Amino acid sequence: MKKGTLKQILLITDGCSNQGEDPIAMAALAKEQGITVNVIGVMEEDTIEEKGMEEIEGIAMSGGGVSQIVYSQQLSQTVQMVTRKAMTQTLQGVVNKELQQILGSKTSMEELPPEKRGEVMEVVDELGETVELEVLVLVDTSASMKNKLPTVKEALLDLSLSLNARMGDNRFSVFVFPGKKKEVEKILDWTPKLETLTSVFPKLTSGGITPTGPALREALSHFGKKRSLRSLISRDEQYLEESGM
Numbered sequence: 001m002k003k004g005t006l007k008q009i010l011l012i013t014d015g016c017s018n019q020g021e022d023p024i025a026m027a028a029l030a031k032e033q034g035i036t037v038n039v040i041g042v043m044e045e046d047t048i049e050e051k052g053m054e055e056i057e058g059i060a061m062s063g064g065g066v067s068q069i070v071y072s073q074q075l076s077q078t079v080q081m082v083t084r085k086a087m088t089q090t091l092q093g094v095v096n097k098e099l100q101q102i103l104g105s106k107t108s109m110e111e112l113p114p115e116k117r118g119e120v121m122e123v124v125d126e127l128g129e130t131v132e133l134e135v136l137v138l139v140d141t142s143a144s145m146k147n148k149l150p151t152v153k154e155a156l157l158d159l160s161l162s163l164n165a166r167m168g169d170n171r172f173s174v175f176v177f178p179g180k181k182k183e184v185e186k187i188l189d190w191t192p193k194l195e196t197l198t199s200v201f202p203k204l205t206s207g208g209i210t211p212t213g214p215a216l217r218e219a220l221s222h223f224g225k226k227r228s229l230r231s232l233i234s235r236d237e238q239y240l241e242e243s244g245m
Contacts, residue, residue, distance in 0.1 A: 005132040007035040008086055009219050010079070011059065012152055013140035013212065014042045015052040020183065021213030023055065027063030030220055037063025037216070038086045040079060042072050042148050059212075064090070072148045075155040080162045083135060084128070091124045091131070130168045134190070135159075136219050141176045146206040153201040160194030173222060174200075177215035178207040184218040 009030060017023050027037040041048050041056040048056070048069060060067030066086045070078040096108050099120070109120055139145075139152055156174070163170045172194045179185025187200045 005134055006087055006090055007223055008065070008083065008090075008133070008135045009035060009037045009063070009138060009216065010083060010135055011037065011039045011138045011140075011212070011216070012042060012075075012079075012155075013039065013056070013138075013210070014145055014148065015048060015140075015142070015210060016055055017210050017212030019209045019211040019214070021217060023212040023216055024058040024062045026213050026216035026220070027059045027065075030216065031062065031064040033220065033223070035063075035220065035223055036065045036086050036090050038065035038082050039063075039067045040075070040082055041067070041069040042075060042145070042152075043069065044072055044148070055212075059216075064093075072151045075148075075151050076158040079155040079159045083159060083163070087128050087131075087133065088124060091127050095120060095124055129166050132169045132171075133163065133166070134171045134173075134223070135163075136173045136175065136222060138215050138219055139174065139176045140210060140212070141178065141204055141206050142210040143206050143208050149201065149204055149206070153197060156194055156197055164192075175215060175219060175222070176204060177211050178209050180205060183209075183211040183214045186218075186222070 030037050037059060039056045039060045041052065053069065056067050056069065066082045066089065068078050068082050092109060099109065099112075109117055112120060137156060139149075141149065145152075160170075160172065170192055171190045172188065172192070173186070173190045174188035174194075174197060175184055175186050177184045187204070188194075188197060
């Protein structure tokens with residue numbers, strides 16, 4: 001199959017959006033553009049209220065991704081697990097579409113004989129190690145997240161180490177919401193090195209509002225800008241959406 005670029009948004013938040021567009025609708029738009037939206041809901045001793053839970057699950061479902069509620073001390077392994085699980089899920093979807101083209105519209109991986117299914121899963125695992133990966137991390141810096149930001153920073157550095165063990169190229173970008181002067185602020189442009197976050201994170205300030213929808217909209221446009229720039233440089237670059245994603 002054609003190798004493309006897997007695109008993910010990783011949203012790290014602890015509650016309900018309260019400003020701007022509906023984040024669930026924005027996540028659906030991302031999915032249409034071949035970008036998976038994964039959501040990690042962070043809590044401390046207390047629980048996330050029901051409305052927040054529903055929003056977290058709704059965003060991930062609309063965005064074709066994975067959602068997970070977690071205590072902040074378990075954040076590091078959760079960030080890695082969610083990112084990898086979403087990669088596998090997306091690749092399985094691509095492989096299923098290719099199988100349907102080859103074997104007929106009703107066939108999916110689950111219906112293959114066990115030995116064939118094992119072979120297909122090996123292909124999915126290999127792709128997971130070699131495909132290019134772009135992860136745009138969206139961090140909620142509303143007032144209630146203030147004490148959790150050091151843990152978020154550590155989790156992202158661990159993610160960087162974990163993904164850099166892959167053979168495929170990784171690129172990361174980080175946005176926070178709300179920003180200092182506007183709803184959403186880019187603090188790290190596309191780079192293979194998440195370690196550069198160390199200098200930026202201590203300067204982050206926490207605000208009261210939670211503009212999750214506008215943050216997702218801004219994240220989408222960042223993928224768009226990057227792709228159009230890349231297409232000028234390399235006309236023959238393949239993207240997963242060409243495979244029907």
